[in-house]
Amino acid sequence: MLAPYRRLFARPGTTAFTLAGLLGRLSMSMTGVSLVVLLAERRGSYALAGTVAAAGLVTGAVGMPVIGRLVDRFGQARVTVPAALYNVVPLIGLLLCVRTGAPDWTLYLCWAACAAAPNLGGMARARWAHLLRDRPEDRHLANSFEQALDEVCFMTGPVLGMVLCTTIAPEAGLLTAGGLGAAGALLFAAQRHTEPPLDDHPATGRHGSPLRVPGLRVLTLTFLSTGMIFGALDLTTVAYAQALGHRPVAGPLLGLVAAGSCVAGLVFGALRPRGTARARFLWGVAAMSGLLLMPLAAGVGGAGLALLGAALFAAGTGTAPTMVTGMSLLQDLLPQRQLNEGMAIAVSGILVGISGGSALAGTVAEHAGPGAGYGIPAGAAVLALLLALAGRRHLGPPAQEPERVVGVAH
Incomplete structure (x- = not known):
């Protein structure tokens, strides 16, 4: 069953950006449960944990298309690197606010500010779409593989986050997720030879929202x-x-x-x-x-x-x-x-x-x-x-x- 997938990775650079993207997606799948465990342990409230997590989902739903538009205009690497480095700042801010007993509103503010996380799964699919633009059957294969990777992350990420939070410290899950996310995004951006090229037409005034x-x-x-x-x-x-x-x-x-x-x-x-x-x-x-x-x-x-x-x-x-x-x-x-x-x-x-x-x-x-x-x-x-x-x-x-x-x- 796995034999057809080998030809996908015969292309130079595909293994590198896939593994880097996998790190970033694993990080994203860890954050939800890690945040809930952290706030439930340090603040004693599942209700607070749930509403803070919901605030992050809402701002993420708004911020992700904005990041996507910037990627389409300026390129994956030029947007992913500053977005990944920026995203570490509000994450560390959240951990400091929890640690120092800051007011609850600071938790909402910090977690909502994490909306600039680059969508590595979408960017990986965009790379496959470019590399396989003349091979629709292989593009189907690549999309299937990417979906399977998403499911692997959904299976393992929450378990890893829970283990780190309960065996090391409540902050360990988010710290690890932040480190993996930043490392994965930076390694992904470094794979420039598989990055889709920018449109060679002027970028202003020619098309609106997709x-x-x-x-x-x-x-x-x-x-x-x-x-x-x-x-x-x-x-x-x-x-x-x-x-x-x-x-x-x-x-x-x-x-x-x-x-x-x-x-x-x-x-x-x-x-x-x-x-x-x-x-x-x-x-x-x-x-x-x-x-x-x-x-x-x-x-x-x-x-x-x-x-x-x-x-x-x-x-x-x-x-x-x-x-x-x-x-x-x-x-x-x-x-x-x-x-x-x-x-x-x-x-x-x-x-x-x-x-x-x-x-x-x-x-x-x-x-x-x-x-x-x-x-x-x-x-x-x-x-x-x-x-x-x-x-x-x-x-x-x-x-x-x-x-x-x-x-x-x-």
Whole structure:
């Protein structure tokens, strides 16, 4: 199954930027749980930890597209290096404020100021889109591999953060995440020979936001609904395990979701893509909607943790093909000069969805049965399917602007 991926890394420099980007993404996956553990331990409040984390998600959703636009205009290295160095400052400020007992508002300010973190996952996909612009099948393979890397980080990052915070010091998780993030970003920026070139046209007054492309709006709304799935699944699974008296099992259960997505992403990438990307995307969202009925049935039916784990693994297999094909569509719809900003907008949609899904799931967990919250990810998947179907005519390459298509041979 892994044999097709070898040809991706036969190209010079691909291994280096992939490993550097992996460090940065591992850092991002560690920060959430590390922040919560730190504030819960030092300030004694999970509520404070949750609201500070939410503030960071909101500013991140706003700041990420801004960084993406700067990357498209000035280049990856010229933006990534100062952004990575700047981002260390508010992180250290947060740790100092916690340590010195500063007022709560300083925590919100420092964490919100961390919104300049470069989106290394999006920049790595932009590099693949440039390197494989004449090889759409290999681009599909690369997007699948990148999605699998995301899932590996989601599985290992929170565990690493928790271990550091509980065995060394509550600050150890964020300190390590900050160091890994800065190192990964700087090493990534140093790989200049694989960096996509800047557009050779004047950068002023010729195009606005990539959201003017209808297909990106459809994809962003669909990804927002997908983010609601992630957020609701996480919180509902924790609440369900706690209601059964097995809260420590919540971590492994959530790991099964990520494992299912990782395996599905690798298998999906190894398969030869058939049909149009639009058709594959619609089928992927439909499959995701059907598979998410399984955790709902297991949770509401009281099937137990073992069957719930199997249902969560199966549900996870539906998300990777949807995300992989969605990113491929995005690369087809946008010109290279707006690709980083467009990917950042899509990821921002996911972040907003995660925040909203967590909030809804928390409300349901307090006022309904322990398994009822699994209705939220199932409903969010149906919403994603309806949005994709409603906007499907916008998900094909622009018919009258073939020069905008990235990665399609003319």
